[in-house]
Amino acid sequence: xxxxxxxxxxxxxxxxxxxxxxxxxxxxxxxxxxxxxxxxxxxxxxxxxxxxxxxxxxxxxxxxxxxxxxxxxxxxxxxxxxxxxxxxxxxxxxxxxxxxxxxxxxxxxxxxxxxxxxxxxxxxxxxxxxxxxxxxxxxxxxxxxxxxxxxxxxxxxxxxxxxxxxxxxxxxxxxxxxxxxxxxxxxxxxxxxxxxxxxxxxxxxxxxxxxxxxxxxxxxxxxxxxxxxxxxxxxxxxxxxxxxxxxxxxxxxxxxxxxxxxxxxxxxxxxxxxxxxxxxxxxxxxxxxxxxxxxxxxxxxxxxxxxxxxxxxxxxxxxxxxxxxxxxxxxxxxxxxxxxxxxxxxxxxxxxxxxxxxxxxxxxxxxxxxxxxxxxxxxxxxxxxxxxxxxxxxxxxxxxxxxxxxxxxxxxxxxxxxxxxxxxxxxxxxxxxxxxxxxxxxxxxxxxxxxxxxxxxxxxxxxxxxxxxxxxxxxxx
Numbered sequence: 001x002x003x004x005x006x007x008x009x010x011x012x013x014x015x016x017x018x019x020x021x022x023x024x025x026x027x028x029x030x031x032x033x034x035x036x037x038x039x040x041x042x043x044x045x046x047x048x049x050x051x052x053x054x055x056x057x058x059x060x061x062x063x064x065x066x067x068x069x070x071x072x073x074x075x076x077x078x079x080x081x082x083x084x085x086x087x088x089x090x091x092x093x094x095x096x097x098x099x100x101x102x103x104x105x106x107x108x109x110x111x112x113x114x115x116x117x118x119x120x121x122x123x124x125x126x127x128x129x130x131x132x133x134x135x136x137x138x139x140x141x142x143x144x145x146x147x148x149x150x151x152x153x154x155x156x157x158x159x160x161x162x163x164x165x166x167x168x169x170x171x172x173x174x175x176x177x178x179x180x181x182x183x184x185x186x187x188x189x190x191x192x193x194x195x196x197x198x199x200x201x202x203x204x205x206x207x208x209x210x211x212x213x214x215x216x217x218x219x220x221x222x223x224x225x226x227x228x229x230x231x232x233x234x235x236x237x238x239x240x241x242x243x244x245x246x247x248x249x250x251x252x253x254x255x256x257x258x259x260x261x262x263x264x265x266x267x268x269x270x271x272x273x274x275x276x277x278x279x280x281x282x283x284x285x286x287x288x289x290x291x292x293x294x295x296x297x298x299x300x301x302x303x304x305x306x307x308x309x310x311x312x313x314x315x316x317x318x319x320x321x322x323x324x325x326x327x328x329x330x331x332x333x334x335x336x337x338x339x340x341x342x343x344x345x346x347x348x349x350x351x352x353x354x355x356x357x358x359x360x361x362x363x364x365x366x367x368x369x370x371x372x373x374x375x376x377x378x379x380x381x382x383x384x385x386x387x388x389x390x391x392x393x394x395x396x397x398x399x400x401x402x403x404x405x406x407x408x409x410x411x412x413x414x415x416x417x418x419x420x421x422x423x424x425x426x427x428x429x430x431x432x433x434x435x436x437x438x439x440x441x442x443x444x445x446x447x448x449x450x451x452x453x454x455x456x457x458x459x460x461x462x463x464x465x466x467x468x469x470x471x472x473x474x475x476x477x
Contacts, residue, residue: 002232005225012222014467019219021460022193023270024453029190031432031449036141036179036187040387044334046119046175047077047315054083055098058306059319060299063087065101066094070296076317079104079173080114086172090294093149095172105171109135112154112168119166119175120158129159135170140192141179142167143202150176209276216271223267230256248469252462259459262452269431272423281419285412292365293403293412297321302328304342311338311346322354322410323362329409335389337408353391353407363396363403370398373405379436382424384413 055076063071066087075086076098083098095104106112109132120127134155142153150169153176158164163181168174191197195212202208230253235242243253256263276282285293302319310317311330319328329352330338339347339354347353359373373394376384384393384404391408402416416424429435438445 005228009222009225009229010470012218013226013463014471016215016219016222017460017463017467019215020223020267021457021464023219023267024456024460026190026194027266027453028450029186030194031446031453033183033186033190035144035191036177036183038175038177040389041334042123042178043175044315044331046122047331048080048118048122050076050078050310050314050317051083052310054078055085057085057098057101059085059302061101062096062098063299065096068092068094071299072294072296072321074299074319077174078315080118081111081173084173086174089296090290091149093169093172104173106154106168106173107170109154111173112170113156115168115173115175116154116156116158116166120164125158125164126160127158130156131159133157133165138199138203140197140199141165141184141187142177143197143199145205147176150174153177209274213271213274213276213278216267216274220264220267220271223264226256227260227264230260248462248465252459252466255455255459255462259452259455263456263459265430266452266456269427272427273431275423275427280423281417283415283417283420285415289366289415293362295321295324297324297326299326301342302326305340308340308346314338318409320410323358323365327354327410335391337388354394354405354410355407356394359394359396359405359407363398363405366398366403370396372396376404379440381436382414382416382421386413387411 057065059074062074062085066085068087068089070089071087072090073088075088077084077086081104084095084104085098086093086095096102097104106115112135113130113132116132117127117130120130132154135152136155137151137153139155142151142155147153147167150171152170154168154170156166156168158166163184165179166175167177169176195202196208196215201211233244233253234257235244243250245253272280299319305319305326305328308328311332313332314330315333316331317328318331319326321327326342328340330340332338337352339352356373360370363370363373373396376393376395382402382404384395384406386393386406386408388406388408391406393413394405394407396403396405400418402414402421403412404414404416405411406413414420433445433449438448
């Protein structure tokens with residue numbers, strides 16, 4: 001048995017030592033430079049003020065024109081080519097012109113460039129040499145599944161000193177991503193390597209998922225076998241523990257013993273990042289829950305909201321369904337909105353959100369046993385954050401199920417069953433050290449992550465040296 005463990009660890013170690021070193025090194029980079037994304041602050045800053053009286057068709061007409069029968073949300077935005085409604089359902093989004101209901105998808109590079117120029121100008125970006133660089137389904141920075149409802153994408157290069165590139169949805173005209181040269185460069189040394197994320201592989205989600213899951217599992221087995229050997233091979237001499245090895249092998253043994261808990265927990269939690277429902281729940285609403293939480297409304301009920309004038313300085317207006325009723329929220333600033341329910345007076349300031357009673361009424365429809373919603377506090381063990389800075393998030397417990405709802409827009413942010421709550425600790429906490437106490441001390445968390453990943457990197461380098469020597473000796477023989 002021991003001989004088999006030695007043999008398996010030796011050759012798995014040779015096969016995976018470079019991968020281990022890469023994961024630890026790129027983990028440090030990823031902690032400081034995450035994968036490129038468009039933040040809500042960036043998106044909102046690029047929106048222009050809505051022109052008064054620009055829309056001439058109703059929300060119900062816009063939904064009908066979009067052809068999305070299960071539409072749950074409608075946004076009104078001011079694009080460079082005029083105001084448009086963006087109609088969204090669970091699986092698709094479409095844009096229609098607010099003036100006549102015509103198709104407002106972006107088919108022309110000139111229209112896409114105009115959208116990019118308006119967005120960049122509001123962001124204060126230099127766009128003197130802006131030009132459309134490509135129109136494609138995938139590139140290295142737009143491979144995540146969240147962009148599927150926007151493909152193909154127009155990519156524009158601004159030609160500025162930062163090397164900024166902006167991506168526009170061809171289906172809605174929304175700016176969905178921007179990247180800079182620095183972000184792209186660091187991510188080649190971070191996320192792309194760490195996630196094994198080349199476009200040719202990641203563009204097929206199923207293939208990428210299977211490849212990375214399998215590699216992570218084999219790496220975990222190699223680490224587990226090494227931990228068993230490392231503990232078994234410890235020698236006790238008097239009152240001291242010592243290694244029977246010398247040179248690089250002794251260094252690998254000693255560092256491995258020191259780093260065993262971290263290496264195993266980190267590789268294990270990294271493997272769990274690829275779980276995707278294999279062992280743990282995915283945190284998604286069941287069909288029955290979705291039929292209650294995301295039911296499409298009768299958009300004719302929005303007619304009374306159409307009579308309400310838009311808030312002054314509104315830069316985006318969204319209509320959404322909640323508990324069978326239609327609401328409208330006027331986005332006035334990044335952290336400020338006005339909320340109107342059909343047939344009721346507008347809410348502003350501290351009252352511009354769904355209240356406990358409204359959220360509780362919807363949750364009661366999920367079934368008996370749901371407690372009254374309670375607001376989340378900042379140090380919650382299972383944090384959830386509203387898309388609107390400062391807006392409350394309410395948690396409702398229904399037996400062993402927890403639901404977190406964004407009071408700003410009625411979206412379900414989390415569905416936490418016991419499996420998902422366990423996953424939060426076994427994956428997120430172990431892999432990113434986002435324990436609440438460390439989240440409250442950011443510099444301590446940074447130091448721990450850098451220190452532990454550096455320790456893992458040094459440990460991996462000793463394995464590379466030993467593996468290379470063993471491989472070279474085997475080839476020479």
